[in-house]
Amino acid sequence: MSANIIDRRRINGPQRSVEPIYPKQPTSTSSAGRPDGRAQNAVRPIFVKTGPLSPQASSAACPSGSAYYEQGKIRISCAIYGPRQGRKSNARMGAFDCDFKYAPFSCSWKRSHMRTSDEKEIALMLEQAISPAIRLEAYPKASIDAFVTVIESDGKAATISAAINCISAALVDAGIELYDSVAACSVALSGSQWIYDCTQEEEDKAECSLMMARMPSADEVTYLLQHGKTSPAQTEQAIQASAGVCTQVYAVICHYLQASLEQ
Template sequence: MASNVFDRRRINGPQRSVEPLYTAKAAEPFANGRLDGRALDQVRPIFIKTGPLDAQSPSASAPSGSAYYEQGKIRVSCAIYGPRQGRQSNARMGSFDCDFKYAPFSCSWRLSHIKSSDEKEIALMLEHAIGPAIRLEAYPKASIDAFVTVIESDGKAATIAAAINCISAALADAGIELYDSVAACSMSMYGTQWVSDCSQAEENASTCSLLVSRMPSVDEITYLLQHGKTTPEMTTQAIQACSNDCTRVYAVICRYLQATLE
């Protein structure tokens, strides 16, 4: 009698089970060169557009500047608000704050719409990377806010670098006074070889990653982050290679910004 009772609180399995289909093993990165055919020191193609969010917002809530940035499969948007009244009415220097978030469909590790600790940590990274480039003494008592949304991610370190580049373009579109634009790039180590601008599959196969953001005109590194262990010589080599990649990315950003003024 008890075996025929239907329990509404449980999800009853099907009467017949079927063996699951297993997907084929993904190709090993760097087995026959890079998966997308790039050279080891080559950065993915870059596309930039400034002002895409300005016309889509009502005049009262329109951002001061915005930018959309693509680098391979990475897609990032940024909106800049400010300068506007800051929290401290007697501050001699302005403040720069950043909000960072992944769209729920942007990556496999984004599980909830609630902001994670990882996103808060990345927001602090962006503030440290971009803050030194802004002339905050020119905006006393003011606040400049950047809101970054990752639409699609393909490599964690590469996505953070793309966010830095996107913020830099959006700040220029907003007319914020800068010492220089900030360009960023990432590298990952596979064996004993450093590889530029890795995708997520390539980062998963790597043993170490490095992120560098730099102001090329004044030759100053604003932020440096490394995950994994290397020798000091290998780290120095990666910083130099990353700095060279930053100069290339910086040239692309500057060419686009100059074209918008013509």
């Protein structure tokens, strides 16, 4: 009789099982030497959508503007609140504050929903990169707040660059007065050549990385960050290459912003 007793606390598996189908891994790299087949001076495909977080009904809790940004496997959302009452009532110029966070499932180094010191440092970078483009003197006693969430990350420097691009699109959607939109990109040194828009795998193997934020129309650099050692000639080469990539990214963002106005 004991052989016929069924243990109801267990989940009985199927009598026949099938081996799962795993995605095929690339067996060899392309002629350019990159796993995804891109050329060394190619940027991953970019997609921008403005207003995804703005509902039809207006309320105090609704953001003034928002944007969703994709670049390869990188996915970022940004919400802009303001201009609203700032902390300093006697300030002659407005303030721009940024909150940056990784989603717990966005990358391998994010383990908790608690805000880390790296996220605070990146938020400070974003503030310094975006603030020169905003006409803060037009918003006295006011504050403009940006809330950035990384849904998926693929490369730390590339993710920071994508966050800058996403904030720029969200500011335009919010109607904030700007001198110019800020476009950002990242490059990494592999051997003796600079590779554009690196993935996390490529950044881990790179000897040095450089991230630039720039206002292309005004021809002004708002932020520059480099990790690793290079010669002055290599650094100058990276800056010139990054400036050209920023112009290309700027053109793509402007194309999507213009298309959103025509809808």
